[in-house]
Amino acid sequence: MKDLKLYNPDRTFGRIDTFRESALHFKEFKTYTKHTPNTHPNSQYMKFWIEEQRRCLEGYNTGWDYIPGYYYWYLNYSPIFIVEAEGDWTDGERVQGKRFKDFPKFWDSDYYYYQYLQEAENSGKHASVLKTRGRGYSFKGGSMLTRNYFLIPGSKSYAMAGEKEYLINDGLLTKAWDIMDFVDSNTPWAKRRQYKNTLMHKKASYEKTAQGVKIEAGYKSEIIGVSLKDNPDKARGKRGKLILWEESGSFPHLLKAWQIARPSMEQGKITFGMMIAFGTGGEEDSSFEALEELFYYPKAYNILDTPNIW
Numbered sequence: 001m002k003d004l005k006l007y008n009p010d011r012t013f014g015r016i017d018t019f020r021e022s023a024l025h026f027k028e029f030k031t032y033t034k035h036t037p038n039t040h041p042n043s044q045y046m047k048f049w050i051e052e053q054r055r056c057l058e059g060y061n062t063g064w065d066y067i068p069g070y071y072y073w074y075l076n077y078s079p080i081f082i083v084e085a086e087g088d089w090t091d092g093e094r095v096q097g098k099r100f101k102d103f104p105k106f107w108d109s110d111y112y113y114y115q116y117l118q119e120a121e122n123s124g125k126h127a128s129v130l131k132t133r134g135r136g137y138s139f140k141g142g143s144m145l146t147r148n149y150f151l152i153p154g155s156k157s158y159a160m161a162g163e164k165e166y167l168i169n170d171g172l173l174t175k176a177w178d179i180m181d182f183v184d185s186n187t188p189w190a191k192r193r194q195y196k197n198t199l200m201h202k203k204a205s206y207e208k209t210a211q212g213v214k215i216e217a218g219y220k221s222e223i224i225g226v227s228l229k230d231n232p233d234k235a236r237g238k239r240g241k242l243i244l245w246e247e248s249g250s251f252p253h254l255l256k257a258w259q260i261a262r263p264s265m266e267q268g269k270i271t272f273g274m275m276i277a278f279g280t281g282g283e284e285d286s287s288f289e290a291l292e293e294l295f296y297y298p299k300a301y302n303i304l305d306t307p308n309i310w
Contacts, residue, residue: 011108013065013108018062019071019075019106022076023077032186033048053151056077056147057069057151060072067115068114070117070144071110071111074143075103075104077146077182078103078104078143079103079178079179079182080136082105104136110140113140120304124271125271126271126275126303127274128248128276128277128294128298128301129277129278130249131278133280138171138172138175139175141244141246141278142174144242145157145173145244146180149202149222150183150204152241153219153221154220155241156238156241157221157223157244158242159173159246160238160245160246160257161225161227161247162228162250162252163227163247166247167200167225168199171246173223177199180202200224200225201223201224205219226238232260233260239264239265239273244278245258245275245277245278248294251279251291254294255294258275262275266302277294
């Protein structure tokens, strides 16, 4: 890593709610801004949304700390399901809890994760994560897909999995579609989807008539799900801003699919799209070795390596 001080396990964080003031405003007032809607670029309403878009793309620097754009979008525009205990914790005992939808809280592990992703992207490299279950990585992945969809015209973001059920049965894409509904309902970034609007593929475009001819117009950004099953060649030719490899700990032929997809995201020494593999160890004979390979030998797969403080 270029900045090893970033990964300081003894670091403490302060004033963290500054990073999610927009989400907290929405929670209190059920709106992101009280300014009157006005499309004039000099209106207070448009200035607010232009600045929010900038933070979601470029990140937010408070003067004493910084978070990347993907993390700002996650904290402020990506409601997720959260689990909290309802009783007091007792060592060695389980407690009753509840699951509800809310904006993400600021966690140091998420801070490090998104900083790692940004450094990987800035360095022309990809990323991999070994994790435990229940850490919300499908929510984080769905959030990343939607940020690109709403804010980067013409972008393509892919979600790949060994099985379709990992994407749509309470999977990564299902979570992305929930976030998409929220953003469509509560921000000026809403997009029509007249040409592609399925469980596996959504495209921000609409039909218009020009000189008597019907054409496809609009943002034309896309989120595309790909189920490889036992055919890693389906990863070929997927040129995009982002490829997420869901449930990589249970992904048959992951290494072969990864290497097939790489030429579509790189050209010579230039990497124009980022791939991220994340997952946990699966059952016996579940191809977990492939994710271990990406994690422990990252340079062979153009993955950014980092000190494992965890």
